[in-house]
Amino acid sequence: MKKLYTLLSLVFFTNSVFAQNTTFEDFWWKRNNLRVIQMNLPSYEAATINADSIVADLITYSANTLLINAGGIMAFYPTKLDFHYINPFMKENVLGDVIKKCHQNNIKVIVRFDFSRVHESIYKAHPDWCYISPKGERIINTDMYVVSINAPYVQEKAFKIVEEVIDMFPIDGIFLNMPGYQVNNPYEAKYHGIDQNDFDKKAFAKYSNGKVLPTEENKADSLYQKYLEFKKHTVEDWSERLHKLVKSKNEQIAICTYSDKFVDIIRHESQSMTTLPYWPYTASDNVGNAVNSFPDHIISNASIQQISFQSRYNAVEPQEVQIRLYENIANGSGLDLSMMGDMRGYEDERNYGVIKKVYAFHKKHEPYFGKYKSLAKIAIVAPGAWPSGEPMQEYRGIQLMLREAHIPFDIIEDGQIGNLREKVKSYQLIILPEITYLKPEAIQVLKDASKVGTNLIATNRTLFDSPETLQQLFGAKMEKKDNDGAGNYLVPDNRNIFKSFPGQKMLFWKFNLGLYDLSGADQTLLPVLSKGRPGPPEIIGGHEPTGYHALGIKNHEKSKALIFPVSLGRIYYMHGYQEHKNLLLDAIRYVLPEAGKDIQTNAPQRVEVILKEFVKNNVSNKEKVMADGLILHLVNLTGFSGNSYFEPLPVYNLSFKIKSAKKPAKIFSLSSGQPIKFSYANTLINLQISKLEGFDGIVMEY
Missing domain, CATH: 3.20.20.80 (Glycosidases)
Known part of the structure; x- marks a missing residue:
């Protein structure tokens, strides 16, 4: 690098x-x-x-x-x-x-x-060049052998x-x-195991001072x-x-x-x-x-x-x-x-x-493309470059909540946090969606960021293998990491924080509901109710407080750290109930009240809104870093039905308020080439878009 x-x-x-x-x-x-x-x-x-x-x-x-x-x-x-x-x-x-x-x-x-x-002809001449599994198997696709x-x-x-x-x-x-x-043989979706080739054994023994290559x-x-x-x-x-x-x-x-x-x-x-x-x-x-x-x-x-x-x-x-x-x-x-x-x-x-x-x-x-700077105040930590399994579902669910709410955010891979110290400290909020392991240097970066004012929100099994970090950052001690939450309810008790639940006293749950001792936190919220009595209507009920909570808030000198020891993202990714999304959005508004003020819009949730600062991508100004303006990308996802893709529906009469320290000299649509009328007051650009089809880029040049 x-x-x-x-x-x-x-x-x-x-x-x-x-x-x-x-x-x-x-x-x-x-x-x-x-x-x-x-x-x-x-x-x-x-x-x-x-x-x-x-x-x-x-x-x-x-x-x-x-x-x-x-x-x-x-x-x-x-x-x-x-x-x-x-x-x-x-x-x-x-x-x-x-x-x-x-x-x-x-x-x-x-x-x-x-x-x-x-090719097989090369394999036959040099079988020692090729993969061999712990069971003595080769990975073969017709006449091609994995090396x-x-x-x-x-x-x-x-x-x-x-x-x-x-x-x-x-x-x-x-x-x-x-x-x-x-x-793996990805073409047949079959796992074969750690390569036991003699060259691998010798190379590993040399690297590890004589250790034997593992088989599992x-x-x-x-x-x-x-x-x-x-x-x-x-x-x-x-x-x-x-x-x-x-x-x-x-x-x-x-x-x-x-x-x-x-x-x-x-x-x-x-x-x-x-x-x-x-x-x-x-x-x-x-x-x-x-x-x-x-x-x-x-x-x-x-x-x-x-x-x-x-x-x-x-x-x-x-x-x-x-x-x-x-x-x-x-x-x-x-x-x-x-x-x-x-x-x-x-x-x-x-x-x-x-x-x-x-x-x-x-x-x-x-x-207008390719030389961008993010204006996001929030970062979501990704569980690797190619997430999979339940951590992927948790991560995507948290993303989905923010995308639908049109709250700008960046994404940072978990393995890179330790290399991006100043960048991480510049965010006002970092969200950790089931980030189960972080390198010690990454944990230290998060601790340092918390000290200078970066708020933290963690979900589900985040940092379960670092009890001292859970205690220090979140005031949390894990009693039971894996616990089936099907049948439990959460109570949105503090209505000064949870403002999105009029008429609703209990929130259903399923998937993981970790049982944590949150006595080290300064506030405990979302009391967990017991599963009660399943059965016909005549006998249901019995949902009583368990003594556990689904949210803990720890106050630090310049920041707050919130932990949801539950699969908050996964439940929304898989089922899409608004009540679960509102738990996170209310928590974000509590620690970062200005989060939703950078972009204010009536755009539907299925319109993806991406705001960037740009420098014109011309050869003549390749070294320029001073921004030429803002660009608002609008991707119309209304044609996505959940399991298929259709032509997007036109969306009419969209209004936007965009926070900007500068008043644009002009605003125009890349799709139509036409100018867009706007006003500017109190650091807000006000504009309206009469019609959005599949995509538009709204350029706000300084």
């Missing part, structure tokens, strides 16, 4: 950074104006692809970057390396022709490598493949697909914790060596993958979900997490066309793609779309109209 410049540190101090202004080198990707189309080529399409048609399609769809296969699993070029399996359908000059003709039309080319697998990261293919041969491609072709970037340790993933096992350190070390070592190789050849070659160390472009993916409820904010979630967690990187979030690995030839619905692409723009990413094969003769072309429209929109209004 590149060293942050002094200017970046200064901008951090003011809350958030113009994320793409971190260095002043003239690297092509630093413009953050990517419009990527990835053509993920099946082997057989190498026989039919044509450089002229590919470039013509890229131009038609306003793309400025092509991502296309080069090597790894198979070579899409005439390799001279005997350990690099050649695609039998390959046309000898096609990759070179594609790159040449793209460059003639000012289109950058990033080539794709996948070093996770080798071991510590074996010679990845540690040595992969570098020779990359070097050969760089020497043969004037590429602009490399993309690494499926980097790191492979213990057990977070409570110190040996497994050592193995996690080993994995991180080996991946970063490999990435650093690749970085040195690539940059020694040409500093203008961008390195792109899903991690952050020794990488120029962090790629993320908006994928189709296989379980309900669907998550229409996937791009906002991905980009928001990455741009705030890794502010010295460019982020490219790919909209994955395919429905699943088993259904690659069916695309997701056009309106889902449209939401993803507009959310990319609104949160500070460029555009990125991944499809199977090239665009000719595609099996599902329903999204082509949306892709063409949004990519052209980005190209037309490029100066």
Whole structure:
């Protein structure tokens, strides 16, 4: 990761950074104006692809970057390396022709490598290069075998493949697909276990002073914790060596993958979900997490066309793609779309109209995208870059509450808190949705932030493995971490805080309801009632106080720390009852009364509202940090029904009050190009929008 410049540190101090202004080198990707189309080529399409048609399609769809296969699993070029399996359908000059003709039309080319697998012929010659499970199994997809990261293919041969491609072709970037340790067969949804390859055993023994490679993933096992350190070390070592190789050849070659160390472009993916409820904010979630967690990187979030690995030839619905692409723009990413094969003769072309429209929109209004600074006073901590399971549900539910209330917030990955000390301290409120583990340095950052005035709200099992932190920050002591709350009720007792419950005395519960001793807190609220008597109407009742509470508030010298030891986010994510959302919103208003005043609007909850400060993204002012104005992104999600996507309904007569220290010189709509009348008084911009269709960007120039 590149060293942050002094200017970046200064901008951090003011809350958030113009994320793409971190260095002043003239690297092509630093413009953050990517419009990527990835053509993920099946082997057989190498026989039919044509450089002229590919470039013509890229131009038609306003793309400025092509991502296309080069090597790894198979070579899409005439390799001279005997350990690099050649695609039998390959046309000898096609990759070179594609790159040449793209460059003639000012289109950058990033080539794709996948070093996770080798062809059966390579496996038979070098079985010691490949993965082997604790049961002695290989991971196989037809005739492709998963490799071991510590074996010679990845540690040595992969570098020779990359070097050969760089020497043969004037590429602009490399993309690494499926980097790191492979213990799953994602194409068959099967877990196989920790790799027991001899090279892995020897490498781990060397790293750990002779310890034996573990065979089970057990977070409570110190040996497994050592193995996690080993994995991180080996991946970063490999990435650093690749970085040195690539940059020694040409500093203008961008390195792109899903991690952050020794990488120029962090790629993320908006994928189709296989379980309900669907998550229409996937791009906002991905980009928001990455741009705030890794502010010295460019982020490219790919909209994955395919429905699943088993259904690659069916695309997701056009309106889902449209939401993803507009959310990319609104949160500070460029555009990125991944499809199977090239665009000719595609099996599902329903999204082509949306892709063409949004990519052209980005190209037309490029100066207003990509150089943003957040104005959010609140940050939500994310449980990693790829959340899953109950922590994901808790995290998404908390996000959903704030998005529907139009309260601006940033997202910071839990593992990055310790690296963003000043940024974290600049927020007025940090929300921890079931963040079960934090590194000691991250915990210290939160404690320091609390001392200088940052309020904290934690939910469910947050910090359960750090009892001293729970006690110090929240005055909480866990008695029973896991407790089924189905049948219990909460009482919104303090109506000075809980103002959203007229006519309601009891709030139902389900999922986890932790039993905590909150005697160390200064206030205990939301008394928990017992489950009572289940059965027919004649016998129900008996809900009595248990002595436990679902909210504790601890007063610190300059801040407050609130803990909800319940699955507050999950219950809203899964069921959507307003009473559970109002618990959090009332708590936020209590600790941060101004939270809802930065954006005041009558916009429906299904209109996503994203406010950013912007600097015009022109080459001439690449080093400028003084804002040119505000931009209000409006993404219309009214077509999302919960389990499908339809055309959004037009929304009429929207009014906004936007807090701004400066009066704009003019306000206009990017969608219509028309000026918007406004007034300005008491640091508030007042404006009305007569009609919102799928998306708009409201520019308020100073």
